[in-house]
Amino acid sequence: MSCPTLLHNPISMVNNKGKRMSDFNLGLVGVGKIVRDQHLPAIAATQSCNLIATADPHASLSDLPAYQSLEAMLDAHPEITAVAICTPTHLRYSQARAALVRGKHVLLEKPPGATLSEVEDLIDCAEKQGVSLFAAWHSRFAPAWPRHSSG
Numbered sequence: 001m002s003c004p005t006l007l008h009n010p011i012s013m014v015n016n017k018g019k020r021m022s023d024f025n026l027g028l029v030g031v032g033k034i035v036r037d038q039h040l041p042a043i044a045a046t047q048s049c050n051l052i053a054t055a056d057p058h059a060s061l062s063d064l065p066a067y068q069s070l071e072a073m074l075d076a077h078p079e080i081t082a083v084a085i086c087t088p089t090h091l092r093y094s095q096a097r098a099a100l101v102r103g104k105h106v107l108l109e110k111p112p113g114a115t116l117s118e119v120e121d122l123i124d125c126a127e128k129q130g131v132s133l134f135a136a137w138h139s140r141f142a143p144a145w146p147r148h149s150s151g
Helices: 032-042 071-075 089-101 116-129
Strands: 023-029 049-055 082-085 103-110 134-137
Touching: 023 032, 023 071, 032 116, 049 071, 049 116, 082 089, 089 103, 089 116, 103 116, 116 134
Parallel strands: 023 049, 023 082, 082 103, 103 134
Antiparallel strands: none
């Protein structure tokens, strides 16, 4: 079974069929360190991404609508087309499934689930809904060793 994906290309966003995606509206679920260190800079560098709102019962970002839950965020902002789920692993499955069932594209921090069966169910759900499911690996292209000057 193939996994639908949303692939990041530095020039544009490309879907799993290699086609350019139009602008998309993103909701962030979880507003912790990974969001501040990795997601916000990537979002700022992606012209096609419009950050709409956040969902986190304990944190928020200034100048953005903030909600206590994913459901509340999606209810208030039906224009959100994709969510990035950046919560602890034990919360991701139910949040991702809820977003997928509502027809939203989902990016999951790694690991994408607590068990393989959770991930398989999410893949099946994404395929049935015709949306993308992607597990992030924010340091995928980071150099293994820092470069040092020889001077």
